[in-house]
Amino acid sequence: MQLVDLHKFKISCSNCNLAELCLPRGLSNDEMDELDKVVRQTRPLHKGDHLFRSGDPLSSLYAVRSGSIKLYIHSNDGDEQIIGFYLPGEIIGLDGMEHNSHSCSAVALETSSSCTFPYTQLTDVCKKIPALQDQMFRLMGREISYENKLLLTISKKSAEERIATFLSSLSLRFRQLGFSADEFKLSMSRQEIGNYLGLTIETVSRIFSRFQKKEYIAIDRKYIQILDRPSLEGLCKGNSSDSKNSSACS
């Protein structure tokens, strides 16, 4: 097999199994062809590789295709805050649309790949395809709602509740991707989980141990199993130790 054969692997939204979760959601076949003219593949990212950094001009938006990407900002006195962990089908770079330059940085947590949508071309296609504009608005609205909820979690919840919420959210997203909701790998370190949730690494570790002792979860290094979903989701709502009634815990 020769190098030119790689052309066969040209990224295409029409053939992508993530299309229904991702940018092309809601597009007709013809419209998707238009989007396909714009989308580019990106070389695979290795753990630690940056997709973009804070301050870079906004050349593109990106869709995670495989693996996972973390977004973070830093303050000028050195603090770093992780904004989110992004899984396949999720769009990153939206924050950069304010000033046409990225205000956060994106780094791969593991070997990952992404699709690239050059920004000016993308907005041009949006102008031609109303359904794409609608979807862009939806995605940005989702990002805003997501951060609203995160704000509530960090500002109002105890350490246990934050971690329960984090695990429930991951679990839900894996299910939506067709993976197991009860058993998955955490691609981020305890340090990163703590940073994201406004906790120290020690607190994260202690709470994982506590959850394991209570048999809410089983955790081995990076691999985690949800054993008692009702209890875990009870915690998301703030009920200290009530294992009854559960509901969406995003």
Next chain:
Amino acid sequence: MQLVDLHKFKISCSNCNLAELCLPRGLSNDEMDELDKVVRQTRPLHKGDHLFRSGDPLSSLYAVRSGSIKLYIHSNDGDEQIIGFYLPGEIIGLDGMEHNSHSCSAVALETSSSCTFPYTQLTDVCKKIPALQDQMFRLMGREISYENKLLLTISKKSAEERIATFLSSLSLRFRQLGFSADEFKLSMSRQEIGNYLGLTIETVSRIFSRFQKKEYIAIDRKYIQILDRPSLEGLCKGNSSDSKNSSACS
């Protein structure tokens, strides 16, 4: 003067002194006329009146015209989290674009007025006017960046730093509106400031007292004066290090 005379006061972006901060930013005169066909006035809101509530269908986006509006969400166990305080020229309702229904509630902190942009009409105009779509994207990107910074503030900063950041941010926004940056009225209660920043009312009160003793500020009930801006801004190193318009905090 008769009631019909009120027609004279039909809201119009073309004549609005906030146009450069608000949705019509960057539009030509012709384009602004298109937007004017869509914008509606809303009856004045009194303190405590809701513009919309969580769960309401997204009928419109709103621009604050005068006064101030707070947005908040609540969790299913009753916690409430204030997401932001919105001043004239700022757009609210964007979070509802995910599911076409509001995920947070908007309430007036004082007598306020707003402009209403019926959502379907607005997106239709966006499809006709590329510059308006661009501006919508910018505004949504701004909202996302704003929440990123807030997340950092709440998750990584001490109580003093959070309050200093809050005051600096308000001050900056008042200046951009053409009001005094050094002397203004806090339209929100201590309770609401605390809720917004993830602190209790007692902590907020104590820190205001401390800042006053140190002569960073003078505060009399709702009226506040910035006396020592450098010290205050020294306390809020926590804002994102974007080199562009890095004026004050957040």
Next chain:
DNA sequence: CGGGAAATTGATATGATTCAATTCTCGTGG
């Protein structure tokens, strides 16, 4: 005026952090 919510201030409690000491893992090179 007068009642009640909002704000202030002080004393105490506590959840999470910090400091410290191991233990565990994994990648690397001999």
Next chain:
DNA sequence: CCACGAGAATTGAATCATATCAATTTCCCG
């Protein structure tokens, strides 16, 4: 292939920042 070293994670003890509890005081608003 194994041993080694360094980072990651765990666990315990002490500390601290902020919350909670409690008591006034202030100041709107009716």
